[in-house]
Amino acid sequence: MIEETRPANDMRYQGGAFHPDLESGKASGTVRISPAGVCFDSPNGRFELPLEGLQVALGGANDRLVFFTHPDRPDAAIHTADHSVLKHPVLAARPELTAQVGRVQSRQRHARVLVLSVIAALIALIAGVVLAKDRIVESLANSIPTQWEVSLGNTLFEQMIRNEREVTDPDLTARLRKITDPLVNGINDSRYPFQFHIIEDPTVNAFAIPGGHVVIHSGLLLAADTPEEVAGVLAHEIAHITRRHGFRSLISSLGLYQVLQMFVGDATSLLAVLANNGAFLLDLKFSRDFEREADAVGWEYLLRANIDPGGMVEFFKTLEAEEKKTLGGLPGGTEKTLSLVSTHPATLERRHTLESKLRRLDRDGAAFHKFDLNYDSFKAGLRSKLHSAPEGTE
Numbered sequence: 100m101i102e103e104t105r106p107a108n109d110m111r112y113q114g115g116a117f118h119p120d121l122e123s124g125k126a127s128g129t130v131r132i133s134p135a136g137v138c139f140d141s142p143n144g145r146f147e148l149p150l151e152g153l154q155v156a157l158g159g160a161n162d163r164l165v166f167f168t169h170p171d172r173p174d175a176a177i178h179t180a181d182h183s184v185l186k187h188p189v190l191a192a193r194p195e196l197t198a199q200v201g202r203v204q205s206r207q208r209h210a211r212v213l214v215l216s217v218i219a220a221l222i223a224l225i226a227g228v229v230l231a232k233d234r235i236v237e238s239l240a241n242s243i244p245t246q247w248e249v250s251l252g253n254t255l256f257e258q259m260i261r262n263e264r265e266v267t268d269p270d271l272t273a274r275l276r277k278i279t280d281p282l283v284n285g286i287n288d289s290r291y292p293f294q295f296h297i298i299e300d301p302t303v304n305a306f307a308i309p310g311g312h313v314v315i316h317s318g319l320l321l322a323a324d325t326p327e328e329v330a331g332v333l334a335h336e337i338a339h340i341t342r343r344h345g346f347r348s349l350i351s352s353l354g355l356y357q358v359l360q361m362f363v364g365d366a367t368s369l370l371a372v373l374a375n376n377g378a379f380l381l382d383l384k385f386s387r388d389f390e391r392e393a394d395a396v397g398w399e400y401l402l403r404a405n406i407d408p409g410g411m412v413e414f415f416k417t418l419e420a421e422e423k424k425t426l427g428g429l430p431g432g433t434e435k436t437l438s439l440v441s442t443h444p445a446t447l448e449r450r451h452t453l454e455s456k457l458r459r460l461d462r463d464g465a466a467f468h469k470f471d472l473n474y475d476s477f478k479a480g481l482r483s484k485l486h487s488a489p490e491g492t493e
């Protein structure tokens with residue numbers, strides 16, 4: 100913009116020209132505007148287009164160049180990428196040119212407005228899709244036929260249980276049903292055939308497989324003190340199943356493009372993706388939002404089954420006590436024994452949320468379900484069936 104401080108006649112713009120007299124018909128050089136006309140200068144030659152009858156237009160890629168032509172010289176053209184040439188006082192002083200320049204500038208403005216509108220529309224579209232992704236994911240997950248989900252869950256469970264030691268003692272599983280039957284009957288969700296399995300593992304953990312299988316580690320059952328605590332954990336796990344958190348996590352982990360493609364496409368591609376990612380569904384770490392949702396839905400399930408939700412809160416305290424115990428114990432065992440705490444982030448925040456819910460509940464007036472189970476004797480029975488003595492669960 101140094102040129103603008105010079106006298107108008109001296110203003111030079113970098114540019115180029117087409118002319119038959121120039122070597123190879125074109126050249127790069129400088130463009131100058133004078134009262135006589137538009138002048139092109141280059142080492143290969145110079146020529147001028149008279150101001151009288153001069154035509155101004157935009158051309159080149161994206162209308163990047165300003166072109167000067169003249170009807171008397173149809174084989175010649177001068178151009179510059181410097182659009183400030185349009186503000187040159189000589190051009191501005193000629194009404195017929197100003198009109199042309201005005202048209203050129205309004206075309207530029209329109210082009211700019213158009214580009215900006217397209218960009219704004221794209222940004223709005225992307226933002227909308229990103230915001231709507233959770234809803235799209237949920238509606239995709241809800242479009243999966245439950246029967247299909249149940250049979251995939253059965254396959255996944257069979258794959259998983261092959262590497263585990265399941266406690267199948269009929270007396271123990273019958274006693275576990277004293278906890279699970281009232282819960283499942285109370286929830287009364289006929290979509291899923293819930294099945295509960297105990298596996299021999301000292302880790303304080305439980306997890307849900309899409310379709311209805313809930314796997315409980317022996318370590319969790321031994322760490323709990325009451326059937327209400329176990330019911331609290333199981334209600335949470337059941338909520339992961341009914342809210343289809345496994346499928347929703349898997350679908351969310353895919354790129355936005357693939358999600359949209361599945362959303363507009365038929366169900367086969369979605370089901371193929373889910374079926375091919377069984378390992379993902381078996382080794383899930385749910386998001387904080389899904390954990391909060393499982394707490395809230397699980398809480399409602401407990402109330403629906405008339406089970407004291409205080410057990411859910413108590414189990415969080417058990418977890419925290421377990422955490423302290425493990426931290427004071429062998430450093431090697433820390434990571435494994437804490438897996439429930441670490442896979443369920445922000446445990447403390449979740450406990451506080453449930454505690455404030457519990458305070459609002461009129462528990463004194465409530466006659467909660469009394470489990471027909473001696474929990475200590477159940478634990479003793481379980482302990483006697485384990486192959487190795489569990490650590491730190493006394």
Ligand SMILES: [Zn+2]
Nearest residue numbers: 385390393443
């Ligand atoms: Zn969970």
